[in-house]
Amino acid sequence: MGRSTGWKAALRLSGLILLLSLARGAALPWSAHALDLLAQARQQVAEGNLEEAARLARKEAVVHPEEGESWKLLGAVALQRGDWPQAERALERALRVRGRDPEAASLLAVLWRREGRFRDAADLLRLLGGEAEADQLAGFGREAPFLQRGPDEIQLDWVGSGLRPVVPVLVGGKRWANFLVDTGASCVVLDRRLAEEIRLPPAGSAQLIGAGARSASGKLGRLDSLRFGATEVRNIPVVVVDLRQPERVGESFDGILGSEFLQHFVVTLDYPRRRLSLQKAERSGTGRSAPASAGVRAAEVPLRLTPGGLLVVPMEVASRERLLVFLDTGAAETALALSRRAARRLGLTPSSRGDRYFGVGGRYLASPILLPEVRFAGFSAHHLSGVIAPFPQRIEQGEGLPLGGFLGSGFCRRFRVTIDFSRMRVRLAMPERET
Structure with missing residues (x-):
């Protein structure tokens, strides 16, 4: 979130990033006092302390309401924390104060897309030069995206024998296909062959970055529906890519459910029972997580x-x-993948020159490591095998938080993992006998 006159918004797919190049805006001068407080706030963001960053940005916005940078930073932090009303107020204030600010405008477009305000997001994206995504969103007209019909809770057993959560889905009312539930993806992704089979019309092209920062291309589109058991979700923006790779022997899925889809539910991935639960989410943020059952340890972050x-x-x-x-x-x-920067910070050295790994975005070279202890949500794992992997710079530095890597399904396999987007919490539960 540094002082920059240009910005690139990244819509991340599963191992892929959809890049939207935004126009440059004119930088405006700041007072020395504003720079001091903003520098402190940005430092807190760089360290991952969003609450303190918001406090400093709010203080500067109150003292100097004419300084648009403080409103922009406050809006960015609120967006990451899931506080949509505050994010919208702050970002709109930043645009009123600063005028043409592509970074504030792009963050507001992200927010409006998450809120389902596709027409507003499309109009803003056109001003920023994002014609392909604007055309995709404008194609929905006045129809509400992610419209749910049927029971508010879905229970699905996983298919296949792998660690990845893969479930059966009826696509466009035409064909059943297996979809990967991927929290490392941003949106719904269809394999190119599946899209051709159901005759999904393309709405534009997208430039992508895959695993190991490899570039690729994809198509944007609109899917009429996905059906999970008795529940149907309608009007879904999708990205079409080639998901099938010869090296992924024994693994089969033709689509991906990413965070844009998942945020409309309270998602529970029960790894021991190999079961997915999707419960309709409320944006009130007042919900409470379910109490732990007898004999179960649970914690949240x-x-x-x-x-x-x-x-x-x-x-x-x-x-x-x-x-x-x-x-x-x-x-x-992978249970845990660290970026090269994070590994150097921790003083970790790889045990070999590297092995080949395969992600949805493609294959990449990573070096295995052994970590004495890893702690997450109150649980400890000892002598955990991980890797040092390449990460695109836009992920490691450009997402507004200092990301050191990822936790994969290899770590989650003993837990029931609940992702509550309304409360912005992740909860892990595990029977006591498994500790």
Whole structure:
């Protein structure tokens, strides 16, 4: 969130990032006092302390309401914390004060998209030069996206034998397909062959970055419906890419459910029972997590959602060193992946030159490591195998939080993981006998 006159919004897919290049705006001067407080606030953001960053930005906004940078920072922090009303007020104030500010405008477009205000988001994206995404969203007209019909709770058993949560879905009322539930993805993704089979018309092209920062291309589109048992979700924006890779032998899925879809539910991934629960979410933020059952240990941590849709949570490694990582249920082979920067900070050296790993975004080279202890949500894992992996700079630095890597399904396999977007919390539960 540094002092920049240009910005790139990243819509992250599963191992992929959809890049939207935004126009440059003119920088405006700040007072020395504003720079001092804003520098402190940005430093708190860089350290992952969003509450303190918001306090400093709010203080500066009250003292100098004409300084748009403080409103923009306050809006960015509120967006990551899931406080949509405050985020909208702050970002609109930033635009009134500063005028043409592409960073504030792009964050507001992200917010309006999350709120389902696709027409407003499309109008703003056109001003910013994001024609492809604007065309996709404008194609919904006045129809509400992610409209749910049927029971408010869905229970689905996983298919296949792998660690990834994969469930059966009826696509467009035409064909059943297996979909990966991937918290490391930003939106709904369809395999190219599936899109061709159901004759999904494209609404534009997108430039993508995959695992290991490899570039690729995809198509944007609109899907009429997805059906899960007796519940149907209608009017869904999708991205079409080639998901099938020869190296992923024994693994089969033709689509991905990412965070844009999942945020409309309280999501429970029960790894021991291999079961998915989707319960209709309320945006009131007043809900309470269910009490733990007898004989079950449970704990929760705060959740932050980056503009690109990454689910960020805190964890500890190496003598209680704190890291922010994103939760990636699409990563089956990996319990924990650290960026090279985070590994250097922790003084970790790889045990070999590197092995090949396969993600949805493609294959990449990563170096295995062994961590003496990892702590997450009150639970400890000892002698945990992980990897040092390449991360695109837009993920490691450009998402507004200092991301050190990700936790994958390999770590979650003993837990029932509940992601509550209305409360912005992640809850882990495990029977006592498993501790």
